[in-house]
Amino acid sequence: MSQDLRDFLKRLEREGEVKHVTEEVKRAYEISTLIMELEKEHRYPVMVFDKVENSAFPVVTSILSTRERFGKGLGVEASKVSETYAERIKKRIEEVKVIKNPPFAEHCITGDDIDLYKLPIPIHFPIDAGPYVTSGLCVAKDPVSGVETLGFHRMQLKNKNTLGISLHSRQRLWEYFRRSEEKGQSLEAAIVIGVHPNIALGSMALVPYDQGKYGAIAGLFGEPLEVAPCATVNLQVPAYAEIVLEGEILADVREKEGPFAEFTNYACYRSTENVFKVKAIRYRQNAFYHDLTPGMSSEHITVVAIQREGDVINALHQTLPNIKAVHAPFSACGLFHCYISMKKIAEGQPMQAIYAAFAVDHNIKMVIVVDEDVDVFNEEEVLWALATRLQADKGVSILPQHLGMGVTLDPSTDELSRTSKMGIDATKPLSGFAPKIQLDDEVREAVQRLLKYAK
Known part of the structure; x- marks a missing residue:
């Protein structure tokens, strides 16, 4: 499988996407505004802006907007994306x-x-406080x-x-920088822009701190990840990146960053206020710039949702049988809510699933x-199950805010980024519940001939 985004885009071009x-x-504003207007119409084409003012680089956006595109990257149907991610x-x-x-070695700009x-x-x-790099993947070593x-990580042009750069996730890069700064050292880093969807998806993986991300990404391809050395920092980066910015995150330097339109559909003023100093810009011949529309856009959220679903699936399969599907809905920014369908064979299993999911992220x-009869990818069915199968005093469990770690970008968290959490068991009792109305399968098949009259 080609690991080059250009080959992936050529396929999409042939298919009219x-x-x-x-x-x-x-x-200013025109690219992102057009994408958001298209999304209102439920249209998600890959958009190429051949001419952008005061730049020789074209802009490509909306590459990661749909599950179908991630499916093409993985070589599976869209409906299989999350479980395929979980397996690989x-x-x-x-x-x-x-x-x-590597192709990005064709051009190298350094110094003044x-x-x-x-x-x-x-x-x-x-x-937004200014121009932002939104699709950049920050590479660094522990x-x-x-x-x-x-x-x-969001990056404001200064x-x-x-x-x-804001390391607001408080996860791996934040911890690696903390360890480096503790030693009085800046952290070498590289920003890669324009990579294959599998690399973008694999970058979201939750892996142990003593394991690298590249091994997980390679699993998505089913072959070793192709990497290339940087010129000015001791790092290897994906070999077919369109643009690579080499440099370091400066120790003991903080500078105001933000606000920024985050995936929550709110402006975020919170930031770790870190600073990335560029030592070299390297790029391919005829390179394009991948821009990921921020805010509550499909390209911002879909990649997060797929990863969240896959990692929850893996966690549930360790302790529970009969898990049917997991969905992180767009309505919750692909991050905050998780719907799980399962065949319950013992009372208490739904609550076990709830706390297993909380433990993942x-x-x-x-x-x-x-x-299992509820389609978690159809939010109306989930709400129907809440309406008809839930009694809140029995099925709802709440973890108080002072006990739950949240995400800094959630505007409802407290000053320490803590959040309350809620688990809802909207499953039927194992026996004695009203039967669900069903259609006769043979008759459903028979009336297919009559559908033409409704067109």
Whole structure:
């Protein structure tokens, strides 16, 4: 399987999923506003902006907007994406394949020639503090174990060689930087822009701190990850990235960053206020700039939801039989709520599933468990189960706010980013419950001939 985003986009182009805007667009607001307008119409084409003001680089966006596209990256149907992710992310491949002369080595800018303003970094929303790199995956190594990580972090353009970066997830990169700063050292890092969807998806994986992300990503491809060395920092990055920014996150330096339009559909003023200093810009011939529309957009949320579903599936399968499906709905930003369907064979299993899901990720605030006859990807059915199978005094469990760790970007958390959590058992009792109305399968098949009269 090709690990090059360009090959993936060529396939989408052949299949008619790519649309080109040939007239010049402004950096401020126009790109993100068009994408959000298309999403209101439930349209998710990959958009290529051939001409962006004051830049020689075209912008490509909406690559990661749909489950169908992630399915194409994994080679499966859209309905199988989460469970495929769950299976493959466990099949780590530790070896990497080193590409000595990667495409991004074609151009290298260093020293006083570095100028981030030449990249078409957009301003996405009026609330934003300035232009933001949104699709950049930050690569770094743990200064203790030496294992690598990469993940999405928002980055504000500050000047020609500086980005403000927030490590607000309080997870791997934040911890690696903390360890480095504790030693009085800046943390070497590289920002990769424009990578295959499998790399974007695998970057979200929850793996132990003593294991690298590359092994998990390789599992999604089913082969070693192809990487290449940086020129100015001791790191290896995905070999087919369109653009690579090499540099370091500065120790003992903090600078105001934000606000920024986050996936919650709110402006976020919270930030760790870190600073990334660029040492080199490297890019491919005819490179394009991948922009990920922030805010509550499909491209911002879908990748998070798939990862969340897959990791919860894996956790549930360790202790519970008969799990049918897991869904992290768009309505909860792909992060805060989790719907689980299961065939209950013993009372108490739904609550076991709820706390297993909470243990996977501190971002989850509410878990709803329903029976296997409820489609968790259809939110109306989940709400129907709540309406007809739940008695709140028996089926609802609440963890108080002072006990629950939340996510900094959630505006409802307290000043310490703590959140309450709620688990809901919306399953039927094992016996004595009203039967669900069903249609006769033979008659359903027979009336297919009559559907033409309703067209």
